[in-house]
Amino acid sequence: MDTFSEKTEHLYLQIAGNIEQKIKTKVIGIGDKLPSLRRLCEMYNISQSTAMQAYYHLESKSLIEARPQSGYFVSRVIKRFPAIPATSQPVSGLENLEMNSLLDSVFSHIEQKDMVMFSHGVPAEEMLPVARLNKGLIQAMRDLQGSGTAYEITQGNVKLRRQIAKNAFRHGHLTEEDIVTTTGCINALSCSLMAITKPGDTIIVESPVYFGILQLAQSLGLRILELPTHPETGIQPDALKKALETEKVKACILISNFSNPLGSCMPDEHKxxxxRLIQQHHVALIEDDLYGDVYFGRSRPSTCKSFDESGLVLWCGSVSKTLAPGYRVGWVAPGIFKEQVNRIKLLHTISSTSITQEVIANFLETGRYENHMRKMRHTLYTNYLQYLRVIQEHFPEGTKVSRPQGGFVLWVEFDRKIDTIHLFKKAAAEKISFSPGRMFTLRRQFDHCLRLNYGLVWTEEVQRALIRLGEMAKEIGEF
Amino acid sequence: MDTFSEKTEHLYLQIAGNIEQKIKTKVIGIGDKLPSLRRLCEMYNISQSTAMQAYYHLESKSLIEARPQSGYFVSRVIKRFPAIPATSQPVSGLENLEMNSLLDSVFSHIEQKDMVMFSHGVPAEEMLPVARLNKGLIQAMRDLQGSGTAYEITQGNVKLRRQIAKNAFRHGHLTEEDIVTTTGCINALSCSLMAITKPGDTIIVESPVYFGILQLAQSLGLRILELPTHPETGIQPDALKKALETEKVKACILISNFSNPLGSCMPDEHKxxxxRLIQQHHVALIEDDLYGDVYFGRSRPSTCKSFDESGLVLWCGSVSKTLAPGYRVGWVAPGIFKEQVNRIKLLHTISSTSITQEVIANFLETGRYENHMRKMRHTLYTNYLQYLRVIQEHFPEGTKVSRPQGGFVLWVEFDRKIDTIHLFKKAAAEKISFSPGRMFTLRRQFDHCLRLNYGLVWTEEVQRALIRLGEMAKEIGEF
Structure with a gap:
């Protein structure tokens, strides 16, 4: 069943590393032709898929390039791949521009079944372990008292909390008592914000930032400070330091790993x-870590939570991006705010759905989760490389692209003359949907940016749509 | 399967009506012995259970009385049953007393499996159609795209919304477009309050009022006005009129049918x-109707919503009290506030759990719901009569009791010298739990009251616990 085991995943990296070594030590020279895919398979006794993976990987590092009908060659140009966008510099002051109608347009595409949906940061159904979850549902029916008809305690299914704590062990030190389950990850953020803040308080976010966070914070009457954010390393610690020194801040919300929409991952030193900074200023940090398990590297990145001894970090997660969005199973480890968060959950929902919590608990417990995630990470990484290649070949000259090392989304930055709201309307007419950059800020910025979801099944149709999107952007740029 | 069909339920009322007629026209005189249960079965060709039901019903109306070892007799005393409490007269001014520690004590009993739980307003698992819901889960797995792993649209499962609208047809005029599903009924109230109010706003509630509403409103920073409420007819329209004329009110929350904790049901004229009053003052009415289907009379009571043409009524309901608390399936028909409510739901949870919505949709669609409810109503009504009898026989002289015509809870009012917090502690030591009156107000009142849940399976143990509770109350009263 497990065609992509941990071993296979490492194999392509080993082979790529081997070739990279040969290029760097000039055993293979610039412009040299590389072995064909078939030859590579024979040389290393590997599958076609592993061979492709190795070449894709080298291509993403701009070390090699594919030439139509000719095969792979060592790159002549060191940086042939799209550049990475610069650190964002959100203008100060709060514009709080109205964006509801834009969000409504983007969301209205969900119900249009013939749309190619680059707009949503969720995995395609084909990537989810539906059959195994269904077995789990039947098991949960048998195991749970009253088959899940009874109220779960407010804090949530204890077996699930134990598994979440156990899984977090590699990057934290939690027990089941530290966790409160929630109705998905956004509900973990919502409970956390409601427990910590009151209207008029100021919070700090990344820029660009997931629009759901902006909308939620706005609806709670919060003042939102967007800070400079790097597409690879996330929020700038210096900028955070300055903001904490000059503003009265109640909380920060950061997507620490593979952020939405940039895909940035904070290095351990930044975490x-x-x-250290939030402890010094006694400010809460809501750490949105819902993509942490979707890493492309060798191991899961750490969390801010794991470096926190003060209890000021509220670590939030869910299985909505990895197992089942529709189950609405998420959680928060609220640190010193546990009692308040649990109380908010009690007041607003009493408890979460019983049976879906039990299914996820079993799934985590039996190791099926790790098996599934290995496959899913492989698929997503391959998709990411495909997107990068299409963007390189078909998007306008000068297009910049983020380099997520995990997660579901790419951030694309065009030349300033390409307005992505205009592009959005053009693309929608051709049944292609994406998220315009304007959705990810309350300031006047990112009008020439967009977010792409690569959690789709990579098909001819998807490839065509992505190529077409690039062409439309070119048309706008040349107009 | 259906031992208690609609027909049977009507039969005992017919027979009771027949006997009542004979008593009123003096065909049977005061003090006369009534036929034995066995004789009654033969006379009407009915089951023992129907015969008992008929006598219980007459007993609850104080028309007949049971004498140990002797059988049933026409009552000598017209009002031998406990009196009904008077209309509440909450003192003005907002005390906002702290009650969290009390709530925590009551809630901590949930996890004590050996407690007799008179404290919670939920049906016993034995009353729920667990096996048929499980069949529904398997069906839903097959029917739903991705077996329920995918996000549901924010407004909720369309089939479920259609069934809710259809069921409401007898007491409203709704379509699927008017409904938004929620994570249980309390979440419907939460979304409604967040959509309509902002901190500092004033809302009107009944008195006594379900503590969950008090807690939720307090956490949202709302000012709470408790108004005089009658145990049989609910909030006093005159008091509401006066409050709306003198205070700046943003919304009212009323449990229109079989309120928690009184069991009151607003007559149509009051609704x-x-x-009319809320329309005149342009104030929203959040109508909490989660007990409406649990009626003991001949038909479901109406709703305020059904008399509203303005769209100011937000009608809230759920299946948590009738089918499956742990499914967390509720809804609201928010009238003119639909867009705001839907948006609040989107921001805080994105959507509700997909699969449990589908199960409930099917359950409602196939008529299994009505079948189940007939049985459940019968069981609850019988329980209610059993409670009333024990209270009459074993609770202190002068104890008053509400007369719910549906729902799960009884309101008991002792003499003022009996403090129910004291009783609560005494009872907890003997593994008996109930909800003290203090939980249902923010003012200094109801210290001598308590709420009892009769949604338990009536067993010897439950009967003993209820008798013991009465004895303990007597001990406190005599001290």
Whole structure:
């Protein structure tokens, strides 16, 4: 069943590393032709898929390039791949521009079944372990008292909380008592914000930032400070330091790993520095870590939570991006705010759905989760490379692209003359949907940016749509 | 399967009506012995259970009385049953007393499996159609795209919304477009309050009022006005009129049918008058109707919503009290506030759990719901009569009791010298739990009251616990 085991995943990296070594030591020279895919399979006794993976990987590092009908060659140009966008510099002041109608347009595409949906940061159904979850549902029916008809305690299914704590062990030190389950990850953020803040308080977010966070914070009457954010390393610790020194801030919300929409992942030093800063200023940090398990590298990145001894970090997660969005199973480890968060959950929902919590608990317990995630990470990484290649070949000259090392989304930055709201309307007419950059800020910025979801099944149709999107952007740029 | 069909339920009422007629026209005189249960079965060709039901019903109306070892007799005393409490007169001014520790004590009993739980307003698992819901789960797995792993649209499962609208047809005029599903009924109230109010706003509630409403409103920073409420007819329209004329009110929350904790049911004239008043003052009415289907009379009571043409009524319901609390399936028909409510739901949870919505949709669609409810109503009504009898026989002289015509809870009012917090502690030591009156107000009142849940399976143990509770109350009263 497990065609992509941990071993296979490492194999392509080993082979790529081997070739990279040969290029760097000039055993293979610039412009040299590389072995064909078939030859590579024979040389290393590997599958076609592993061979392709190795070449894709080298291509993403701009070390090699594919030439139509000719095969792979060592790159002549060091940086042939799209550049990475610069650190964002959100203008100060709060514009709080109205964006509801834009969001409504983007969301209205969900119900249009013939749309190619680059707009949503969720995995395609084909990537989810539906059959195994269904077995789990039947098991949960048998195991749970009253087959899940009874109220779960407010804090949530204890077996699930134990598994979440156990899984977090590699990057934290939690027990089941530290966790409160929620109705998905956004509900973990919502309970956390409602427990910590009151209207008029100021919070700090990344820029660009997931629009759901902006909308939620706005609806709670919060003042939102967007800070400079790097597409690879996330929020700038210096900027955070300055903001905490000059503003009265109640909380920060950061997507620490593979952020939405940038795909940035905070290095450990940044995580430590951010935790030090919020401790120094006694400010809560809501750490949105819902993509952490979707890493492309060798191991899961750490969390801010794991560097926190003060209890000021509220670590939030869910299985909505990895197992089942529709189950609405998420959680938060609220640190010193546990009682308040649990109380907010009690007041607003009493408890979460019983049976879906039990299914996820079993799924995590039996190791099926890790098996599934290995496959899913492989699929997503391959997709990411495909997107990068199409963007490189078919998007306008000068297009910049983020380099997520995990997660579901790419951030694309065009030349300033390409307005992505205009592009959005053009694309919608051709049944292609994406999320315009304007959705990810309350300031006047990102009008020439967009977010792409690569959690789709990579098909001819998807490839055509992505190529077409690039062409339309070119048309706008040349107009 | 259906031992208690609609026909049977009507039969005992017919027979009771027949006997009542004979008593009123003095065909049977005061003090006369009535036929034995066995004789009654033969006379009407009915089952023992129907015969008992008929006598219980007459007993609850104080028309007949049971004498140990002797059988049933026409009552000598017209009002031998406990009196009904008077209309509440909450003192003005907002005390906002702290009650969290009390709530925590009551809630901590949930996890004590050996407690007799008179404290919670939920049906016993034995009353729920667990096996048929499980069949529904398997069906839903097959029917739903992705077996329920995918996000549901924010407004909720369309089939479920259609069934809710259809069921409401007898007491409203709704379509699927008017409904938004929620994570249980309390979440419907939460979304409604968040959509309509902002901190500092004033809302009107009944008195006593379900503590969940108090807690939720307090956490949202709302000012709470408790108004005089009658145990049989609910909030006093006159008091509401006066409050709306003198205070700046943003919304009312009323449990229109079989309120928690009183069990009151607003007569149609009161519903019409309340709707007229809120329309006149342009104030929203959040109508909590989660007990409406649990009626003991011949048909479901109406709703305020059905008398509202303005769209100011937000009608809330759920299946948590009738089918499956742990499914967390509720809804609201928010009238003119639909867009705001839907948006609040989107921001805080994105959507509700997909699969449990589908199960409930099918359950409602196939008529299994009505079948189940007939049985459940019968069981609850019988329980209610059993409670009333024990209270009459074993609770202190002068104890008053509400007369719910549906729902799960009884309101008991002792003499003022009996403090129910004291009783609560005594009872907890003997593994008996109930909800003290203090939980149902923010003012200094109801210290001598308590709420009892009769949604338990009536067993020897439950009967013993209820008798013991009465004895303990007597001990406190005599001390």
């Amino acid at each position: 430590k520095e951010v935790v | 019409k008058e309340v709707v």
